[in-house]
Amino acid sequence: MDTYRTLIDVEALAARLAASAPTVVLDCRFDLADPSAGEAAYEAKHLPGARYVHLDRDLSGLKTGRNGRHPLPERVALAAWAGRMGIAPGVQVVAYDDQGGPYAARCWWLLRWLGHEAVAVLDGGFSAWRAAGQAFEDDEPAPLTGTSPYPAAAKPAMPTVDADALQSALGRVRLVDARNGARFRGETEPLDPVAGHIPGATLRFFQDNLVPGGRFKPAEQLRAEFDAWATPTDRVVHQCGSGVTACHNLLAMTHAGLEGSALYPGSWSEWCADPARPVATG
Structure with missing residues (x-):
């Protein structure tokens, strides 16, 4: 199959x-x-x-x-x-x-x-x-026995950047923030102690990858939207509040045939935990 x-x-x-x-x-x-x-x-x-x-x-x-x-x-x-x-x-x-x-x-x-x-x-x-009327279950599968750890690749197969590397690269990469507009602008912050965003970031709310009903937009439409950034994929870094919804934008780009962009795993929750790091609002 x-x-x-x-x-x-x-x-x-x-x-x-x-x-x-x-x-x-x-x-x-x-x-x-x-x-x-x-x-x-x-x-x-x-x-x-x-x-x-x-x-x-x-x-x-x-x-x-x-x-x-x-x-x-x-x-x-x-x-x-x-x-x-x-x-x-x-x-x-x-x-x-x-x-x-x-x-x-x-x-x-x-x-x-x-x-x-x-x-x-x-x-x-x-x-x-x-x-679609498909079947569901309510019983939990039995734990598997005799399993072995997954044979992971010698090096991580998806790129990441840490906070220091990102800060030094600001202005030379397109940093994409997957949070909603109100959090990005600093109008509200329900989860982290500081409101705002990393200076220079581009807002791309993860739900913008979806059509009404919750399915992903067609790959061609996603490709056109990401191509509008006019940024090479290897110069795109994704972040959100804690490195979760950013993966949605990474999935959407990959589905659109644009592989190679990076994740900043710590995202805003790590960034704003250091008072020495710059913060932008609006």
Whole structure:
């Protein structure tokens, strides 16, 4: 069967499951305001065979108070987790959420960072699966036994930049902020102690990648919108509040055929934790 590396639609996923094609389905539903909500929703109903993935426990590392709200996990820990999920080279992974794709995109990016290419986000997520009349389950799959850590690539397969490198590059890269306009302008800040944005950043709210109903825009439309920046892909850096919704913009660019842009994992929550770093508003 086909391998999916960015998005997969409901029909294609349903066909894989019906054919018992090797597929790992990951439920990434999450709510920043209520970290237990996604797991509770999973326990009530989820896609067949799906295993739950928690943003804080599984897709983030240890917080120090200076490295952002969702720092990257250590690659060794991520590889061990991936193995426990049944992920192995060549096995198709499908991640989904019910919030337009940001948490599933974080899972997608992390697995690509680890070196796993056969990973895609379910276009339209949980809602699209439900709207298509597909089946759900409420029982949790048994833990896998005898698994091995994922054989991660020797070097990270997706580029990142840290705060110091980004600050030194301001004005020479296009920094793209995936937060909403009110947070970007500093009019409100519900999650971090300082409001505003990194000087010179471009606003690209992650939901601008979607059409009404929650599916991604066609690749050609996304390509035209990103091409309007007139910036080489390797000079684009993505950030958001904590390195999560930025992955949505990275997924959209990759789906549009524009690979090679970087993630600033610490994002605004790390940046604003250092009072010496510049802040802009408006």
